[in-house]
Amino acid sequence: MAQQPVTAGTAGPAPLVMEGIGKAGHAEGTQALAWLELQVERGEFLTLLGPSGAGKSVAIELVAGFLQPEAGRILIKGERQARLPPWRRDIGLVLEQPDLFPEMDVLSNAAFPLEARGMGRAEREERAAAMLERWGIPPALARLRPAALSPARQMRVAMARATVHAPALLLLDDPFRALDGAERESLAADLARLRQALGWTVLHAARDPVLASVLSDRMVVLQGGRAHQTGTPQALYENPADPVVAALTGPCNRLPGRVLSVEDGVCLVRLDCGLEATGLPVTGPEGSPVPGANCTLVIRPEHVAVAPLPPAAMGEDAVAARLIEARFAGGEVRLRLAIGEGGELVAHRPTGLPLPQPGEEASIAWNLSAARVHRDPA
Ligand SMILES: Nc1ncnc2c1ncn2[C@@H]1O[C@H](COP(=O)(O)OP(=O)(O)OP(=O)(O)O)[C@@H](O)[C@H]1O
Structure with missing residues (x-):
């Protein structure tokens, strides 16, 4: 058969x-x-x-x-x-x-x-x-x-x-x-x-x-x-549920801070490195930030723009940064930058864009609407 x-x-x-x-x-x-x-x-x-x-x-x-x-x-x-x-x-x-x-x-x-x-x-x-x-x-x-x-x-x-x-x-x-x-x-x-x-x-x-x-x-x-x-x-x-999922699903920056205010679905955070980040969307009920809570700001490296300019020349929300190192990785350059007092950030930029040299004055502009704030576990 x-x-x-x-x-x-x-x-x-x-x-x-x-x-x-x-x-x-x-x-x-x-x-x-x-x-x-x-x-x-x-x-x-x-x-x-x-x-x-x-x-x-x-x-x-x-x-x-x-x-x-x-x-x-x-x-x-x-x-x-x-x-x-x-x-x-x-x-x-x-x-x-x-x-x-x-x-x-x-x-x-x-x-x-x-x-x-x-x-x-x-x-x-x-x-x-x-x-x-x-x-x-x-x-x-x-x-x-x-x-x-x-x-x-x-x-x-x-x-x-x-x-x-x-x-x-x-x-x-x-x-x-x-x-x-x-x-x-x-x-x-x-x-x-x-x-x-x-x-x-x-x-x-x-x-x-x-x-x-x-x-x-x-x-x-x-x-x-x-x-x-x-x-x-x-x-x-x-939309990772927390910083752990964020890190498991791809490269990300995890910056510790404290929530200063939450209003109309966005919050203001003071990072431990002294910088303030505003306009951060509040997502999901779990781990939602509340004023006064310790939190972690999660932002992917591709959402951080970098330029060899002083902040005033880069734009209103630009933040002063100093390049620590830049590594060529095919279609992108991976940059490590110092921000605020003791803060550090990784940015991935397409190759071919003007970038600062190590130690040179630079600025970053981060797309905070793509960042997430997670309340730290108690
Ligand atoms: N046959 C088994 N019986 C009981 N526990 C086990 C057995 N095999 C592994 N474990 C335990 O289960 C846990 C998970 O192991 P597992 O090998 O499933 O991890 P994994 O996620 O596959 O890690 P990896 O990516 O390293 O392979 C570990 O603590 C391991 O010691």
Whole structure:
């Protein structure tokens, strides 16, 4: 009898639901995950973003079935997974290392999930060869052992193996981390293109916010084993819930200060370095600044303009600054500036603009409407 085509489904329950997941950590009394709740929708690319030790890998391993939660439940396409071993789950999995079977050739590696599901040799090899080609592995490499391939190509074979059977859920535990810049960009571009074309649903764990933002529909910032903030990459970048999320989602300046007044949705802050910043928008009820509260002003480096001019020549709201250092970084220059008394700020400016020299008089003009003020925790 002809095999059913292996394609992603189009209807039914969410590919992944994690409900109230708790998992004890290695150390006594610690929680690797504490009440993690999330749902990945069909065709969605969701990234768990967080620092080392946030619980990203534990979350992936729980979904894969290598670990069991002490609390909560995991459903894949509405089906409870508690009693299912990893090989019975409707998933594909790629870890930081390709972990290919060293004794099998490239084609057999990529065909393995189809073989495990009972598909005949000719058909599974045809499908695996097609998936390898989609991932940029030409037929000429099919009969080689994985060790004969570069690490980047091995990762592509691992991607083909994880997707050849069109799993309900593709689990990626930071497969980009060990790759160099160009390989990483190229693999990410292929992943973005293929998952769009083939409708894959992806749960991805990452530390690099830029790569995660490019790939993801939504991101969950994991901190201390909990979902700290969830949103689109842009929403998290522009409106982080607190300075911690701000720092995890991209470069930012975090300037300590005190709220002087709050009126009509904007506040005035006196920074610890002596400068006053006014016109700062008050966002969200959580951590909203109140007069007298200690706070942190968060501003991204691209919202700080720098010029080799005295403040009076730069504009009304310009602030005197002194350049500490400037570093060329491709399309931008990264500047470190001293402001006020003991304050420091990083600015990223497009290359080609006139910039001050180290030690020279300069000014900054910051776009405070793009800054955020967060009340410090009590
Ligand atoms: N199998 C396990 N059982 C219980 N706790 C674990 C297990 N593996 C890791 N942990 C603990 O869970 C916490 C989260 O670890 P995890 O490896 O998930 O972090 P991570 O966010 O993936 O970090 P990284 O980015 O460094 O990979 C750590 O405190 C770790 O010691």
